[in-house]
Amino acid sequence: MSLLLNILQVVPMQYYLMVSAALFSIGVLGVLFRRNAITIFMCVEIMLNSINLLLVAFSTYHNDSNGQVFVFFVMAVAAAEVAVGLAILVTIFRNIRSVDIDDLKALKN
């Protein structure tokens, strides 16, 4: 455990931040520019995980386990979300043979 701690501490904090920011930006851009709902979904997951990374990093850095607990919550919620979200997507695909978000305008009017 202490070894792991050391490794984490060897790598400076700003690296974690950069990776996390990069992952998050990728997620955001993916959400904004892709049209496939599944891709968007995965991008959302990337964003969540980028935040998870950040939480873990800070948690170790501050020696406070709250952050890690929080990550577990996020993962659990994300898993549930994936389950529900994918189910919805499957249903949508069955109905309109497409998961392109430009085709999903039935709520308007």
Added chain:
Amino acid sequence: MLLLIFILPLLASLAVAFSGKALSKWVAFGSSLVTLAVTLLLYSNFHADAAFVKEWKHSWVASQNLNFYVVVDGFSIWLLLLTNFLMPLILLATFKKEIKKANAFYALVLFMQFGLNGVFLSWNGLQYYIFWELALLPIYFIVWLWSEEADKAVRTRTAFKFFIYTLAGSLFMLFGFMYLFSKSPSLDLQDLYQISLNSNEQIILFACFFIAFAVKIPVFPFHTWQADTYRVAPTAGTMLLSGIMLKMGTYSLIRWLVPIFPDGAAFWTPYILVLCAIGIVYGAIIAIRQDNLKNLLAYSSLSHVGLIAAGAFVLTREGFNGSLAQMLAHGINVVGVFFIAEIILNRTGQLSIDTLGGIRSVAPRFFTLSLIVVLASVALPTTNAFIGEFLLLFSLYQYNTWLAVVAGTSVILGAVYMLRMVKKVFLGNVSNRTQSFADLNWSETVVFVALIAVIFVLGLYPKLIFDTAQPVFETILQTASR
């Protein structure tokens, strides 16, 4: 015992909701009688010239100093008595009628009783607000779903307008309570009675609270939901609305508004009294030419409650006592006159007074009892309304002579529209609509006789009211003049 008064209706409401349709009205009626008995038992603790208070306090959210605080004193006991006395009669008034989904209907009525009793008992602002809104919910459904209006769009629209209008008014009050909460150690009434606010705060907060109450009462010009709602609602709903629910507003004027914001009251009183005076005359004038009986009664009610509201602002003993006496009188009389409308609607199928007439010949008992109720509502001496009207007009006179004269014209106009109504509905020759009009049956007679008994008891011996309420009003007067 204090808690029983509103727990009983709540439990009964649940019981009725899940009971059979045939049984439901008897369960509801029985429970309302028990509640009345409990209220009377509570009343028996009050004695003349001794300020009696019974309270029950339970910390609710301790960290925020929010309490569940229930108090009954010589003022609120009368509103409780009114509510719990009228409730069995209102239920009894529906007995002859075929009601769809009867268990749901009676459950809602009892739930409303729960809310109303809660409002009159609450001694804490938040709790009071919650009960205030709880009382609104059932009546919305009653108006909407059990309306006798044939046009479904009108029904929905009227119920919706009523709901939104009163809810919008209450939001101002919620804002007021939030502000008070930030300024006061707690929302308990005795803390609010000691709160010190500068006069600008008071003027704005007073306006917020007043709008909430004015919509509910209603005070001119916030009354336009009233006539439509009274007409569209099933008559039991109209009775609940006009007989009890609007008393929430007038009660709150005296209990909450005037003592908490004395400077606000001083600032707004002249304007409000003018509004009240306008409403008194305005309602009476409009009532003169109404053809729909319920519309006529709604506008007459507007005229009467204007006077009640005015009495709360004059800040004299006569004003407060008159206001209370008139609240009770109006509650009883308005239920009586709407019961007349209900019976006519049931038997002839419509309410247009031009097409009626001659009912006196075919239903003499109905005529006699109705006439007594009508005369009480035009405030003939020896009836309950005379005491209230006399004291209220006198308190207006204390404030300003001309205001009393203007408001006093309602004495004349009241006779004009009510006697016109009596003439068109009861007198003359029978029309083909009224030919087969059956006289009262036993349950209807019981309702009338009970109402009339109270009309005369309170008209001839109003000391009952004044004795218990006087000490409370002294306190409120002192608080209001701090």
Added chain:
Amino acid sequence: MTGLYILILSPLVGFLINGLLGKKLPKAVSGALSSVAILVPFFIALNFFLGFNSGTQVKIDQDVYQWISIGEFNIGFGLLLDQLSSLWLIIITGIGFLIHLYSVSYMHDDEAFSKFFAYLNLFVFFMLVLVLGNNLLITFIGWEGVGLCSYLLIGFWYKNGAYNDAANKAFIMNRIGDLGFLIGIFMIMFYFKTLHFGALKEALGSVHVSHGLIIAITMCLFIGVTGKSAQLPLYTWLPDAMAGPTPVSALIHAATMVTAGIYLISRTDFLFLQAPETMTVIAVIGAATALFAATIGVLQNDIKKVLAYSTVSQLGLMFLALGVGAFSTGVFHVLTHAFFKACLFLGAGSVIHALHGEQDIRNMGGLQKNMPITFLTFLISSIAIAGVPPFSGFFSKDEILAAVFEHNKVLWAVASLASLLTAFYMFRLVFLTFYGNFRGTEDQKHHLHESPWQITVPLTVLALFAAIAGVMGLPEIVSHHHWLKSFLSPVLTPNPHAGHAIGNSEEWMLIGIATTLALGAISYAFVKYISKKELPAAEGTLTGFSNLVYQKYKIDELYSFIIVQPLQRLSVTAYSLFDKVIVDGGVEGVAIAVMSIGKRVRTIQTGNIGYYLLMMVLGIASILAYVFLK
């Protein structure tokens, strides 16, 4: 005190029994019961009265219980019995009993027999409350209560729409006056802190109030009085009130209720004496009403309408007396008037009864042969009201004229003219009804008959009193003892403004003039209707001024035009325009505004998910930017 309780409650018990059980009782029982319910109080009242007269009865002034008590106000439910109220008690119960007796026969064929008696008993009860109340608010209870009974009895035959209108009109006009009365009560309560008559009299001495206030108070009370006692401008309900059964007209609209105004002013004379301006107004209104109503009476053809206008006119004379400060004189005329006017109304009822509802004097005539007792009593009462000595009306009227003469010559002339017209139209009535040939239908002629004893006995008794009641107040030149004045002296305040008593010669002159005028008018009527056998003009043939008078100066139309119709138009406009469009429009306007904003804002929601996401990201980014760059 027990006697007083029985006296006041007995009619109420009669009302309750008749009202609740009436339909199940036989008519004879029902009628007898309510008559006894008035007879018992009559004997008690007589006992009180004799006690007062011999000085053994003391004044009773006692609260039964606290009625309204708030802070410094204590309004008790209290009774006051003194000389003044005892006189009214005699009239109410005495004449009341006779009229109950009369009604047993008169109303015999009516299906709502017991209801009629219930209402009559209720009326008597409220009238007793009115005259026995020891404060203004109790008087007000009676005041409104008798108004209610008047409403119920005018509209007794409720199937007739016109009768119901008359009933409503009576109630509403009374209410107009009552508002004035109420405001007067408020002023008294506000400044003197009491409504009790005795305490008020004392407070008037100790509390300092402006003279203007006293004028305002008395004027307000007088407005109330004009409603109840049918004075200008609120008199128009009384002639219409003749729609009710004739005994009602006799009891309520001639003998008792309409004199409540005189009672009230006499009871509060100490207030009115402080306000000479109001007294002048009362005198002028009284004189104007007396003359105005008398002129209308001259041209009416309905036997009851003539009597009704005569009542208005006589009430005007009473107020004229009060207005010049002669309170006991006003009361004197109330007493004599109660006898002869009740007798006249009952006589008219007897005639109407015999003719099966005919009320138009153009269709009567020659009835003296068939109805001797009715004729004789009617004649005696007519002589009394015309003011021919030595019948009762002469004494009271002469006293009024004498009091007015020393006060103001113009008012005296007006009052004399009114008396002259009274003598004329009363004998016009007598001659057209009882003399000449019968002008009705053959069918009616066959059924002409004298009425039964229940009708003739009250007529005889009343006529007897109408003839001799003058002894209560013989003028000074005949007797040194004016019984009524000394009887009432403990109650009524002596008038400080009274001038010097007029001399004997002037008094003789006044009596001479009055008698000459009355006899002259009677002779003129005799010439016109007996010698020349003239008949009143048929419907629609009158023109010019006489047509206007026949149409009662079109006062009803005027009121309708300037008050009723505008009010109704206002009601319609206020509802359909102001309430629906302006006030409710404002409320709906808010709702419409919210909806239209919603409609606009709605277009932001394109439904494109990509667009939403972009907006979300931009939103978060701008929030973050704001937070960090602040």
